[in-house]
Amino acid sequence: MLWAIVNHKKVEPKPNSYGKCPLCSGRVLSKCGEVNVWHWAHFKAENCDSWYEPESYWHLRWKMTFGKEHSEIVIKKEEKWHIADILTENDVIIELQNSPIQQNIIRKREEFYGERMIWVINGIHFKHNFYIKELDNYNFNWKFKHDETEDHKGRKQFIWDYPRKSWSKAMRPVFIDFGDDTLFWVKEGMGTKHGIGLFVPKADFIKKYGGNYDYYSEQMSKGVRPT
Ligand SMILES: [Zn+2]
Structure with a gap:
């Protein structure tokens, strides 16, 4: 913690x-x-807390963006207690996940925190296996890795080599952080080889949930460690 x-x-x-x-x-x-x-x-x-994950600079950056008053919040439900990574001012829980995670733990965390919960996961570990292209482009030219995708507007298809399959049954929204100024919101096919998603500017995401985007972008501009 x-x-x-x-x-x-x-x-x-x-x-x-x-x-x-x-x-x-x-x-x-x-x-x-x-x-x-x-x-x-x-x-x-x-x-x-059995769901504890070792802290990383990635966790620190996200938690600090929402402030310590909104981070590491003890949540009690049916005689069980867990520490939520972030509880926003609008009572949305943001769970951060840096490392691989088992399917049953994903399910337990989702059931415990309920429907007002979203995941932000660190995609830096698999960004080189993750390919994105335009949804309406049928020539199936998957040349664009995440880094090279120029246009961030609209829905995209993705191919994920060696997907993290434990995520395939996730019920809550999943946003992947590939380390740039957007999040990739997976709409279909999370944890599988093919799917659909869209880019959300981090500025919009952070402002929507009451975080401090100026802090976040300042940290990113310092070139801080991705993990
Ligand atoms: Zn303790």
Whole structure:
């Protein structure tokens, strides 16, 4: 986690400091190394939230865009507790996913958070297997990789080599972050070899959900790490 509770406040990690986990109230210790993003970790090796994913600079950038008051929010439902990555001012949960994830975990997270939930997943790991072209172009010339697609307007077809199949049953909207200034919203065929989607400018997405696009774009312009 990026924030722990210290004196009833959400606090960033500093070297050699302690805090409390917002979920289980267990003691957490700051991890401030040179390689990984600074974060807090439980004393015990196990994380109390089974859906925990190691923090990355990618997580940090997205969470900071929505601010710590909207990030890492404890959600309670039917005697279960989980930490949502982002809870927007309009009560939409944005779940961030950087690494591969099992299908049953996707389903559990979607069921727990309900219909007002969307996924943003880091596509930087598979962008070179992901091809996009115009929907109405029937010559089947798949020369455009994501990077080279010039026109971001309208619906696109995609081909995904070695798709992350665990996503094929996802029920909530999935937006893929390929590391540029758009998100690719998969409308059909998530987690499969063929499908349809469209580009959404990150500026629009972030503003729609109450985030701070100026912060986000400033971070991107610094050339920060993609993962
Ligand atoms: Zn905990």
